[in-house]
Each structure stands twice: as structure tokens, then as C-alpha cells.
Amino acid sequence: MNNIDLIPAPRSTCQQDDSQLVxxxxxxxxxxxxxxxxxxxxxxxxxxxxxxxxxxPAVANSGCTITLGINDALAPEEYRLGVDSDGAKITGGSAxxxxxxxxxLRQLLGPEAFRRAPLTQEPPRLPxxxxxxxxxxxxxxxxxxxARHFMPKDVVLRYIDLLAAHKLNVxxxxxxxxxxxxxxxxxYPRLTEVGxxxxxxxxxxxxxxxxxxxxxxxxxxxxxxxxxxxxASERHITVVPxxxxxxxxxxxIAAYPQLGNRDVIDTARLEVFTTWGVxxxxxxxxxxxxxxxxxxxxxxxxxxxxxSSPFIHIGGDECPKDQWRASATAQERIKELGLADEDExxxxxxxHFATWLATRGRRLIGWDEILEGGLADxxxxxxxxxxxxxxxxxxxxxxxxMCPEQHVxxxxxxxxxxxxxxxxxxxxxxxxxxxFEPVPPQLTSEQARHIIGxxxxxxxxxxxxxxxxDYMVFPRLAAFAEVAWSxxxxxxxxxxxxxxxxxxxxxxxxxxxxxxxxxPAGPHPWQRRPGIPGRPIEGTPPTQ
Numbered sequence: 001m002n003n004i005d006l007i008p009a010p011r012s013t014c015q016q017d018d019s020q021l022v023x024x025x026x027x028x029x030x031x032x033x034x035x036x037x038x039x040x041x042x043x044x045x046x047x048x049x050x051x052x053x054x055x056x057p058a059v060a061n062s063g064c065t066i067t068l069g070i071n072d073a074l075a076p077e078e079y080r081l082g083v084d085s086d087g088a089k090i091t092g093g094s095a096x097x098x099x100x101x102x103x104x105l106r107q108l109l110g111p112e113a114f115r116r117a118p119l120t121q122e123p124p125r126l127p128x129x130x131x132x133x134x135x136x137x138x139x140x141x142x143x144x145x146x147a148r149h150f151m152p153k154d155v156v157l158r159y160i161d162l163l164a165a166h167k168l169n170v171x172x173x174x175x176x177x178x179x180x181x182x183x184x185x186x187x188y189p190r191l192t193e194v195g196x197x198x199x200x201x202x203x204x205x206x207x208x209x210x211x212x213x214x215x216x217x218x219x220x221x222x223x224x225x226x227x228x229x230x231x232a233s234e235r236h237i238t239v240v241p242x243x244x245x246x247x248x249x250x251x252x253i254a255a256y257p258q259l260g261n262r263d264v265i266d267t268a269r270l271e272v273f274t275t276w277g278v279x280x281x282x283x284x285x286x287x288x289x290x291x292x293x294x295x296x297x298x299x300x301x302x303x304x305x306x307x308s309s310p311f312i313h314i315g316g317d318e319c320p321k322d323q324w325r326a327s328a329t330a331q332e333r334i335k336e337l338g339l340a341d342e343d344e345x346x347x348x349x350x351x352h353f354a355t356w357l358a359t360r361g362r363r364l365i366g367w368d369e370i371l372e373g374g375l376a377d378x379x380x381x382x383x384x385x386x387x388x389x390x391x392x393x394x395x396x397x398x399x400x401x402m403c404p405e406q407h408v409x410x411x412x413x414x415x416x417x418x419x420x421x422x423x424x425x426x427x428x429x430x431x432x433x434x435x436f437e438p439v440p441p442q443l444t445s446e447q448a449r450h451i452i453g454x455x456x457x458x459x460x461x462x463x464x465x466x467x468x469x470d471y472m473v474f475p476r477l478a479a480f481a482e483v484a485w486s487x488x489x490x491x492x493x494x495x496x497x498x499x500x501x502x503x504x505x506x507x508x509x510x511x512x513x514x515x516x517x518x519x520p521a522g523p524h525p526w527q528r529r530p531g532i533p534g535r536p537i538e539g540t541p542p543t544q
Contacts, residue, residue: 005505006107007478008167008485015129022064022083022126024053024109031058033069038234039090039098040068046106052118066090066105068098077169078134081105083126096236097134100167104131107509114165114512137438139401139453140484141170141240142477144469147177147251148276149460150196150218151469157231158466162513164235166481171232172240172313172455175220178250178273178281182219183241183303187295188256192219195251198272204422204462204532206277212464217272225303233308240311240365241300245293246283246349247319253281259289261323261330276461278318285324285333285345290352297357306361311380316350317367347373354379365401368393382455384409386542387440394443394450402438403455406541408480410472411459413536414518421471421529422462426541430520434479434499435491456480462534467516471527474517478506 006013024047032040043066047053058065065087074080074093079101082089088105092098106113109124142163144151156173163171175182181195197217203210220228232239250273253260260267261284273279283289300312321342324330334345347370354364354376365380368389375381380399383390390400405412406426413423414430438454456477463469479499488494510517518527 005502006104007499007502007506008482009499009502010104010131010133011487012132013129014131015127018127020128022085022087022128024051024064024066024124024126026054027063028053028055028087029058029062029065030055031062031065031067033067035070035095036068036092036098039095039102042099042234043068043102043105047109047113047124049116050109050113050118051124053124063087068102070094070098075134077138079104079131081129081131081133083108083128083130085128088126096169099164099236100133100135101131103165103167104133106165111505111508111512114509135167135485136487137451137453137484139170139455140168140481141172141401141403141453141455142168142473142480143172143174143403143455143457145174145177145458145460146182147174147180147244147460149201149464150180150182150216151460151466152218153220153224153228155466155469156228160228160232160235160237162477162515163237165509165513166478167485168477168481169236170238170240170453170455172242172457173228174242174244174459176242176244176251176315177248178279179276180217180219180272181251181255183225183243183300184219184221185296185299186222187299188292190255191252191296193255195255195272198274200274201464202275202461204529205424205535206275207535208533210532216464222299222303229304229308233305238311239304239309240313241304241309242313242315243293243296243300244315244317245353246285246346247317248279248315249283250279250281253283256292259283259292261327263329264323264326278320280320280322282319282323283349284327285330285349293353294356297353301360301362310361311363311365312357313365313382314350314353314370315366316346316370317384319346319369321346341373343373345373346370347375350379351376380452384457387442390451391440391442394447397450399450399452401453401455402451403457405457406543407436408433408454408456409459410456410476411462413534414472414476415522416536416538417522419523419528421468421523421527422532423534423536424462425535425537426539428476428541430476430479430503431496433476434483434496435494436480436483437491438483454480454484462532467527470516471518471523474510474515475503475507478503478510 044055067089076094079092079097081101090101181191196219201212257267324342381393412425412428
């Protein structure tokens with residue numbers, strides 16, 4: 001194992017002699033300083049499973065010791081890792097930094113450290129070296145869409161571990177959409193009794209004539225959500241729940257028809273949406289609708305503690321205004337509020353919840369359409385339709401998470417070959433993702449400070465199992481993790497060849513973790529989806 005095989009690449013490494021190794025054995029102790037108890041628990045559990053190491057608490061003259069400590073002089077996520085003849089020492093600016101250092105230690109041990117049982121009696125060894133490291137961005141995110149296709153709780157927990165292994169620290173859970181409502185709300189039980197289930201599912205993209213006639217659905221109980229939030233917090237990962245408003249809401253309207261525009265359509269006849277695409281059935285802008293979603297969010301806030309989930313995502317994207325234009329109720333609301341048009345009506349909707357969340361100590365984040373009609377102070381923008389929304393938001397003083405679809409939508413196809421499963425949009429290869437730059441050059445240095453991070457998004461319309469999700473997400477998420485963590489040169493100057501060399505070792509880690517990634521040579525036969533149409537777009541994607 002060579003130190004250059006680390007992913008994401010650390011800020012600096014020093015290894016004088018790669019033949020010098022430190023052996024960890026039955027007598028190796030673990031010394032955890034104040035504030036590192038959670039990392040101690042994780043590290044002992046992990047290495048016990050992989051190597052059978054007990055890692056007893058250190059005592060005088062323990063010999064080889066792994067030492068964990070906090071140094072307030074370091075930034076919270078910064079760490080130092082040193083390995084010498086006495087053992088390993090990880091020092092972080094907080095428990096977060098110590099945890100990321102422990103992830104690096106795990107990579108240094110080799111792929112066996114990622115398995116759940118020992119494969120050999122051979123003791124693990126660490127190379128003697130010094131590492132100094134810190135992340136480039138505070139928000140290093142991944143969005144998992146569990147609304148289009150439900151992913152059981154164990155899949156979510158597994159992805160939390162995969163994010164942690166790549167030093168990603170935000171899990172954005174897309175919990176509600178037209179096709180399903182995935183979180184239990186006790187005040188409104190029909191959201192899951194009705195809204196969590198659809199009668200059948202379009203297979204492939206919207207042009208497909210193939211249907212899966214099996215009912216599809218599922219949801220997380222409130223205890224499931226508490227477990228997910230606690231599991232993530234233990235791994236220093238922020239969970240951002242998304243409750244979509246005012247569009248992408250047909251599952252909620254199917255459960256509670258009074259939420260829709262009843263003076264335009266018969267909302268009682270609506271069912272949970274069974275196909276894909278932008279849906280015209282949106283929420284009615286009434287006081288009753290506001291109260292309903294306030295009640296929903298009250299329960300959501302109780303499930304996601306403020307200290308570990310300061311952001312709440314409210315969607316705000318792809319909200320067609322046709323029903324509002326035809327609705328006497330909506331038009332009366334526009335007149336009553338003195339608004340110019342339907343865009344300002346959506347802005348009023350978003351502003352209401354931005355204020356509501358702020359009074360409860362949370363920050364609203366939404367897709368870049370929330371800029372249309374004006375944005376509330378303190379709101380943060382997920383810039384998905386290219387860079388332009390994020391540029392506008394940063395120039396206006398709003399924080400931005402860059403996630404442009406042309407670069408980091410992981411449901412986009414990975415190659416132009418016809419064997420790629422359900423080919424969607426532009427080709428976004430491993431190299432393309434590695435050369436993604438989150439901060440556009442149009443911003444001044446002051447404006448660029450509002451780019452608080454970046455995020456890769458995995459939409460699941462075309463992927464109904466964890467095997468399909470794994471294929472689309474990996475190995476590209478490894479490249480994205482390096483973009484989000486490491487301080488890299490300009491995109492055209494990045495050492496993709498060197499990254500590819502490091503990926504050889506990283507594929508072994510993914511194998512040990514059971515990740516069914518896309519092989520470099522293309523999909524395995526069982527990873528193909530012959531006969532299922534996608535929506536490929538040829539050429540180079542726009543960069544705006």
C-alpha cells in the first residue's frame with residue numbers, strides 16, 4: 001500500500017522510507033482524549049471486525065498505541081496523522097477532524113480494513129509517515145432520491161458509511177415527490193397510508209412503453225428517521241431532509257386532496273404519480289396549505305436535531321404555474337398580497353417557510369428556481385440548472401451549493417456505448433467528474449466565499465435497486481469526493497492519470513465494501529438494461 005493511493009488526496013504527505021512499517025497486533029492499545037469518544041467507538045468497532053483487534057484502552061507502557069486527540073489550533077475538520085515506531089497519532093481540530101483522520105488511517109491499512117471479518121491471521125501494518133490535511137469545502141454533499149424508488153433503511157445507512165469513507169459530510173435525502181412520500185408524519189397518517197404507494201411504475205424514462213405492474217412503495221417510520229439521523233451524526237455527516245413544495249407534490253395531494261387546486265381540477269381523483277416528468281399538479285397557495293406543511297415540518301424538525309441538521313430543503317423546483325393561472329383562489333391570493341405574477345406567488349410561498357424555519361433556528365435551502373420572484377434573506381441555493389443560478393445567488397449575497405446537472409448528476413450516463421443501462425442525458429465519465437470545478441471564474445473572491453460547497457445528486461427514476469444506484473454512483477463519487485475535499489489545480493491541469501492510478505487501489509476498497517461499481521471497461525452483463533429506453537443527449541453539455 002502506497003500513500004499516494006489515498007482518495008481523496010491529502011493536502012500534504014511525508015514518507016521517508018516506504019519499507020518502514022508499524023505492525024498492529026493484539027497488544028496495540030487505543031488512547032482517546034477528551035471529545036474523541038465517538039471516534040474511539042467507531043475505530044475500535046471497525047478494526048475489531050476487520051482484523052479481530054481488541055484495541056484495549058491504553059495504560060502505562062502500552063507499547064504500540066493509536067492515540068486520538070483534539071487541538072483547538074486546527075480548523076474543526078483539519079487533522080494531522082503521524083505514524084512512527086510507537087504507533088499512530090491522529091489530532092484534529094474537533095472530533096470531526098479526528099474522524100476524517102481515522103478514515104485516512106483505515107485506507108492506509110489496505111482493503112482488508114473495509115471488510116467485516118478477518119480474512120487472514122497476518123497482522124495489519126501501517127507505513128511510517130506524516131499527513132497534514134483539511135477540506136476545501138465545508139459542504140461536501142450527496143443527494144439520494146428515495147422518493148422515486150424507495151430505498152430501505154439499511155441502504156441509507158450503508159450509503160452513510162460510504163460517504164464517510166470518502167470524507168463526504170452531507171447526505172441530502174429527497175423524501176417526497178409526485179411518486180411517493182417516504183417519511184411518517186403522525187398528524188397526517190394518509191401521507192404514508194396513501195402517499196407512500198403507487199399502483200405501478202414506468203420502467204425507463206418517460207418515453208418508455210414498458211411498465212412494472214407491481215405496486216411500489218415504502219416509507220421510513222419516525223424511529224427509522226431517528227436512527228438514520230443518529231447514525232449519520234455519529235459519523236459527522238449532516239442529514240438534509242427535503243420536503244418538496246409547492247411542486248412535486250402529487251403524492252401529498254393524493255393523500256389529502258384539499259392541498260391541490262380544487263377549483264381547477266378534481267383533486268380527489270388524483271393518485272400517486274406512476275410516471276416521470278414535470279407534473280402540473282401543484283399545491284394550492286392557501287392558508288390551510290401553509291398550516292398543513294408547518295405541521296409536517298414541526299415533526300420533521302423534531303426528528304432531525306438542530307445541531308446535526310441545521311438545513312431543511314424545501315425543493316421549490318419545477319413548479320408549473322398553469323393551475324395557479326387558472327385558479328380563482330390563486331389569483332385572489334396574488335391580488336390580496338399585491339404580487340405581480342405567479343413567480344412572485346411562488347416566492348411568497350418560499351419566503352413564508354424561510355421565515356418560519358428561521359424563527360426555529362433552521363436555514364432554508366432550495367433548488368435554484370427559488371430565486372425567481374425574489375429570495376428571502378438567509379436562504380441557501382442548490383444550483384442545479386448549471387452555474388447561472390449559483391452565480392446570481394452568490395452575487396446577491398446568498399450561500400450556494402454547486403450541483404450543476406451537466407457535471408454532477410450521477411444518473412447521467414457514464415459512456416456513449418449502447419450497453420450503458422437506461423442512458424440519460426450527456427455522457428459524464430469518471431474523468432469528466434474529476435475535472436468538475438465548483439467555483440465559477442465569473443465570481444470575485446468575495447462572492448466566491450458564498451460557494452459553501454458542492455454536491456453530487458443521484459435521481460432514481462430509472463434505478464429501482466441499490467445495485468443500479470451503486471453502478472451509477474461509483475466510481476464517480478470517488479472523483480467527486482476528491483473535487484470536494486482536495487485543493488486541486490484548474491480542471492485542465494489536474495493529474496487524472498495519477499488519480500486513475502490511485503483508483504486501482506480504491507477499486508479494491510470498493511470491492512471489500514461490496515459496492516457494485518461500473519468497471520472501467522464497461523458494465524458487466526447483469527448491469528445492462530437491454531430494451532429499456534433512456535433519454536440520451538449527444539455532444540458536450542453546456543457549461544452555463
